[in-house]
Amino acid sequence: MEMSSTPTFAPGCRLHPTQEVMLVPEGTLKLTGPSRDILLRVDGQRTVTEIADDLLQGYPETNTDEIRNDILDLLARLEQRGVLRTTQLPTPNDLRS
Amino acid sequence: MTSEANPILPGPLSLIAELTHRCPLHCLYCSNPIEMQRASDELSTEDWTRVFQQAAKLGVLHLHLTGGEPLVRKDLPELIRAGREAGLYVNMITSGVGMTEQCLATLVDAGLEHLQLSFQDLEEESANHIAGTRSHAIKLALVPILKKFHLAFTVNLVVHRMNLDRLEDFIALAEDLGPDRLEIAHVQYYGWALKNRALLMPTEEQVHRALPIVEAARERLKGRIHLESVFPDYFGSFPKACVGGWGRQMMLIDPVGQAMPCHSAAVIPGLTFDNVRQHDLRWIWRDSAAFQRFRGDSWMSDTCLACPRKERDLGGCRCQAFMLTGDAEAIDPVCTYSPHHGLLQTLRTSTPEVLPIWRG
Numbered sequence: 001m002e003m004s005s006t007p008t009f010a011p012g013c014r015l016h017p018t019q020e021v022m023l024v025p026e027g028t029l030k031l032t033g034p035s036r037d038i039l040l041r042v043d044g045q046r047t048v049t050e051i052a053d054d055l056l057q058g059y060p061e062t063n064t065d066e067i068r069n070d071i072l073d074l075l076a077r078l079e080q081r082g083v084l085r086t087t088q089l090p091t092p093n094d095l096r097s
Numbered sequence: 098m099t100s101e102a103n104p105i106l107p108g109p110l111s112l113i114a115e116l117t118h119r120c121p122l123h124c125l126y127c128s129n130p131i132e133m134q135r136a137s138d139e140l141s142t143e144d145w146t147r148v149f150q151q152a153a154k155l156g157v158l159h160l161h162l163t164g165g166e167p168l169v170r171k172d173l174p175e176l177i178r179a180g181r182e183a184g185l186y187v188n189m190i191t192s193g194v195g196m197t198e199q200c201l202a203t204l205v206d207a208g209l210e211h212l213q214l215s216f217q218d219l220e221e222e223s224a225n226h227i228a229g230t231r232s233h234a235i236k237l238a239l240v241p242i243l244k245k246f247h248l249a250f251t252v253n254l255v256v257h258r259m260n261l262d263r264l265e266d267f268i269a270l271a272e273d274l275g276p277d278r279l280e281i282a283h284v285q286y287y288g289w290a291l292k293n294r295a296l297l298m299p300t301e302e303q304v305h306r307a308l309p310i311v312e313a314a315r316e317r318l319k320g321r322i323h324l325e326s327v328f329p330d331y332f333g334s335f336p337k338a339c340v341g342g343w344g345r346q347m348m349l350i351d352p353v354g355q356a357m358p359c360h361s362a363a364v365i366p367g368l369t370f371d372n373v374r375q376h377d378l379r380w381i382w383r384d385s386a387a388f389q390r391f392r393g394d395s396w397m398s399d400t401c402l403a404c405p406r407k408e409r410d411l412g413g414c415r416c417q418a419f420m421l422t423g424d425a426e427a428i429d430p431v432c433t434y435s436p437h438h439g440l441l442q443t444l445r446t447s448t449p450e451v452l453p454i455w456r457g
Contacts, residue, residue, distance in 0.1 A: 010277060012211040012249020014186075016158070023186045025211035025249040025278055026325075028110070028158055082277055082323035
């Protein structure tokens, strides 16, 4: 995972619609701090940089480098856990047509 | 303990729905009970739909559809849809026997999110021998079909004395299949598996040789295939926190609607299970006798009560304690502090010259 990568959720991995957890096959991962806000912006379209920029909007005085690194660190860890991917997957409809 | 005494009891996180005991496989290590429920007594689509809605209200996040073979239920797509509409994450464990691409498309459209397929061995002949059915080739042929769909896919390798020496090659087979997750699960001796314990029990040497192989695979596959492994608890010094503690995280509904705290709770004499046909899940979870029987620590021996590990293993496994000692309140014999711990030493060195027993 790099700042220019475009993360997307792996099959079978999704945010719970209301609770602070990620639902993954056979389990749940508890989300802490701003993790949910970060993951809400993972849509397979935005790069890590764009996700960070979106989150930092309206907070011009914050230490943006540190926050960018924290965001990258979280997304990289979730990629290692198999929850996120950085390659674009074909959708089921592409394959079935 | 009543609901008045425990007003803030957390709800379960997982619901295991044993849709049927019917199954095309006859695995030597089958963990289903020896006395199986009849097809004609199975819960209806409406019953299960109501149960899933009640489960979601109770706080359940994950629904695990299993059996038997879930595919023998003609209403499986409706059941998956009912689970998703209730707000649950839908997992399914299948043998793959009877699955077609069209059938899978229907299940994925209905909302299936994760499918688990287990393998019995890496060679066809041996795998079919363990499964009691010619199913290995069917499973292998299903994998490329699965990968056409947006669906999480787990390969489960069930290991024991008969295949543990081939673990490295077995993992290589799984790796070639390219799942999202890989589970390496030692057989646990419940249900039918208990009949074949002497045949399936690995040797001490096999178990210890397997550990670094699993760890090496975990490192090697990191970021590609998420690996989870289940250690054979007969070889441990402390018990597992079975089902996350009795009546704490999990509820199982059997094919006829009996609600149980775990897969094999029916072996414990004197326990009666309330049925979802008569009762709401919330009442069963909070107030039914079976769920309260070993909840908390009031049933524990003085040894356990004084032990700080009780917060971690929550008293171990009650079914195992009963099956090995005849007393469901006994210290789990896996625990080094159990007066029966020596029994495991004997079982670990049992003779392999026994014949397999398949279920009918």
